[in-house]
Amino acid sequence: MQGIVIKSTGAVYWVQPLDDRQEPIECRIKGNFRIKGIRSTNPVAVGDKVTIEQQADGTNWLTDIAPRTNYIIRRSTNLSKQTHILAANLDQAALLVTIAHPATSTTFIDRFLATAEAYNIPAILLFNKIDLLTPTELNTLKEWQTLYESLGYTTRAISALQLDQKALTPLFEKKVTLLSGHSGVGKSTFLNAITGKELTRTAAISDAHDTGMHTTTYSQMYHFGNGWLIDTPGIKGFGAVEMEKEEISHYFREIFAIGRHCRYDNCMHIGEPHCAVQEALAENKIAPSRFNSYLSLLGDCDEAKYR
Numbered sequence: 001m002q003g004i005v006i007k008s009t010g011a012v013y014w015v016q017p018l019d020d021r022q023e024p025i026e027c028r029i030k031g032n033f034r035i036k037g038i039r040s041t042n043p044v045a046v047g048d049k050v051t052i053e054q055q056a057d058g059t060n061w062l063t064d065i066a067p068r069t070n071y072i073i074r075r076s077t078n079l080s081k082q083t084h085i086l087a088a089n090l091d092q093a094a095l096l097v098t099i100a101h102p103a104t105s106t107t108f109i110d111r112f113l114a115t116a117e118a119y120n121i122p123a124i125l126l127f128n129k130i131d132l133l134t135p136t137e138l139n140t141l142k143e144w145q146t147l148y149e150s151l152g153y154t155t156r157a158i159s160a161l162q163l164d165q166k167a168l169t170p171l172f173e174k175k176v177t178l179l180s181g182h183s184g185v186g187k188s189t190f191l192n193a194i195t196g197k198e199l200t201r202t203a204a205i206s207d208a209h210d211t212g213m214h215t216t217t218y219s220q221m222y223h224f225g226n227g228w229l230i231d232t233p234g235i236k237g238f239g240a241v242e243m244e245k246e247e248i249s250h251y252f253r254e255i256f257a258i259g260r261h262c263r264y265d266n267c268m269h270i271g272e273p274h275c276a277v278q279e280a281l282a283e284n285k286i287a288p289s290r291f292n293s294y295l296s297l298l299g300d301c302d303e304a305k306y307r
């Protein structure tokens with residue numbers, strides 16, 4: 001039987017059969033089940049299309065996995081070299097961003113966007129909790145939306161607590177969307193609001209840290225608008241996993257475009273002579289925040305070398 005993995009805890013996988021059956025089936029995988037070339041803590045991820053076989057005793061085994069169109073990964077922890085596949089077979093990735101409560105940094109946004117570019121996955125920015133913003137923060141919101149729209153990214157300013165479901169539905173219809181963002185930005189609230197169901201628990205912001213409690217531990221997929229939304233666990237950050245230092249500038253659209261005019265083909269834009277990117281920075285044609293994020297991703301690669 002064919003199905004799609006909608007949730008996994010590591011040991012157990014819930015597979016939604018592709019036939020008319022409504023209930024997900026609980027499955028396990030054999031210990032030696034491996035996928036070549038991917039060193040990850042989870043061989044099968046949410047979004048994977050799989051084959052399952054029922055045994056005589058009624059248990060279900062996951063026996064085969066279809067080739068992935070794409071997948072998105074993060075490092076398991078800061079210390080380990082192992083990676084964790086967040087989700088597979090995505091049509092797009094949406095990042096929930098809050099200007100405040102909690103604050104999301106542009107570096108975090110740009111790392112997410114660069115990761116999406118690296119995997120060739122279209123990205124959307126959803127600025128949430130706009131009901132809480134002060135006039136100054138609303139200005140920041142406008143600036144950030146202008147910046148990212150100018151780079152070609154779709155953005156929306158929303159309040160998950162008063163969601164205009166109709167206006168947002170077309171963004172997600174018939175697509176598999178990874179939903180990501182810092183813990184506490186309102187992912188679960190958003191999922192509940194857009195699907196109109198109480199799917200996942202939401203957590204009150206803890207006063208001490210101004211971030212939400214970790215109520216979501218595993219990626220999970222929810223059916224919505226003939227497509228799927230994937231809630232991902234509180235992500236601390238995206239990084240240059242599987243990225244070569246020389247290619248990082250390719251994942252910053254404007255740096256890549258302008259960088260073609262640098263004198264040297266292999267210019268890293270960090271002090272080489274006749275660097276078009278440095279010139280554009282000086283003329284404010286590239287946002288300093290974007291260039292800083294680029295430097296931050298370059299830094300990941302240096303760090304990785306010494307690990």
Ligand SMILES: Nc1nc2c(ncn2[C@@H]2O[C@H](COP(=O)(O)OP(=O)(O)O)[C@@H](O)[C@H]2O)c(=O)[nH]1
Binds near residue numbers: 160184185186189205
């Ligand atoms: N004022 C306001 N609060 C929100 C909004 N969206 C979420 N919250 C609150 O933010 C807290 C964290 O939300 P939650 O959905 O658990 O965040 P998650 O960790 O990203 O899943 C909860 O107390 C929500 O009620 C919003 O648009 N406006």
Ligand SMILES: [Mg+2]
Binds near residue numbers: 187188189200215216
């Ligand atoms: Mg949550």
Ligand SMILES: [Zn+2]
Binds near residue numbers: 277
């Ligand atoms: Zn350059």
